[in-house]
Amino acid sequence: MQQPMNDVNGIGKNRKCLVTGGAGGLGTAICTTFCLAGYRVFMHDLPTSAGAEVAAQINAAAGEDRVTFLPGDLADLNGLRNTAAKLLAEEGGMDVLVNNGGIDTLGELEGVSLQEFLDTQTVNSGAAFVLSQALSPAMKQRGGGQIVNIMSIILSGGWNGRVPYAMSKGSLLGLTRALARELGPFNIRVNAVSPGAIPTNIERKFWTDSREELDRFILDKQSLKFRATAQDVADAVFFLVSDQSRFITGHELHVNGGWYMG
Template sequence: MVNGRTVLYTGAAGGLGLETTVLLLRRGATVVAVDNDPAKVAQLQAAAADETTGRLVVSQADLSDLAAFRTELDRLLGEVGRFDVVINNAAIYPSKPFEDFTVEDHQLVQRVNVDAGIVAVQAALPGMRAAGRGRIINISSITISGGWANLSPYVASKAALIGLTRAWAREFGPYGITVNAIAPGAFPTDAEKIHPDPEGYDRMVLDAQAIKRRGSADDIAAAIAFFAADEASFITGQTLHVNGGWVMA
């Protein structure tokens, strides 16, 4: 159950975010949707128009500016009271050979994909501890299992989220806070546009999966909604692989 809960969701209007946001709204949550793509935000607002009744709060924060992001989170907390659920989903995924990445490139990916999530959890933690419950969900990636070239900063950042999931689960558990990760497989989103042969990539994905269909945003939304709900209160420190049986762990 997420009815009456307030969810902080970064990357909430993206390819995997929109459906989850609408599902959480439909189940009675208030969703603070953080996304800096105006076109996607407009699509989210249109898709959620029948579900919101004032329960969709949009913030177009720039996650690469961590100080400004924390200031924005404090403002949002003043508006909604506390965050019961944090979903760290926003990510950037530049693609090129390792030797072409600068240290600054790596640092930018880390800042958006990991450090912004740390800031979000630091902002939410006092309210969660006071309430004696909380849900933190980190969105990792199938790429941490290997098999993808030219994405080293992204892969490193998604692996870091797994480590934080386990560390936070141990540290926050005494306060009734669960921390879990979801590692999506290959989903047809904007992220796939980095592949030069879309049809060939699609065939490769289906050949690798045990389930012979492409995943949908609904598949991820269902997994996130489960971890966010009261019914998942005894599950923590885990990584759920939602990938059609491509990687089995």
């Protein structure tokens, strides 16, 4: 386990991390990784999610209550801003922000409604903007911090029916680079992780017929001939907030087994 950047009290001690979409497959792995490294983790996810149960399970594994579930909806940007303000008031700010939450919109261009398009942009990229804007001033005051945006291999192209989703992830890439430039002088590093095909509930949602067929399709595309896990993505995120990546900012880290090499 890598040691986080700016760590003066031992690995993760007294450091705080906010993870959106924290109760999902990738989010759970990210929250667990930071929790076991000693961070206090604030897991944001829908009120209807299994967030409370997932947080309790992670805390039980850690032997200490370090994960707090924050119910909320990324589609409600005003509500999200209020949540961030409350965190600032109660916790004095976050050291790490992981913008992981999102929705996966599927459909040919002509069939996508305006509301579906707007919802996808709001949840997948608008929420990341709101949280980055709200939390970065306190990071400046604390002497630095890290923001990691979770993107997708979908942005590389090659798939039909993914225009709103790919567009939202492209916005995250622009956000990553622009924030890295603007916040760098304040010792705030901003990077992105772009996962490939990771076995999660979202993957299973779109491939319900044959897991073997799906595995064959993915392994044929990848250079590395094994399936990834959510932990592979969580490890990449943790690397990008650790001192081992202290000279990396504005970067999109591909974690896809050599499927796409951009």
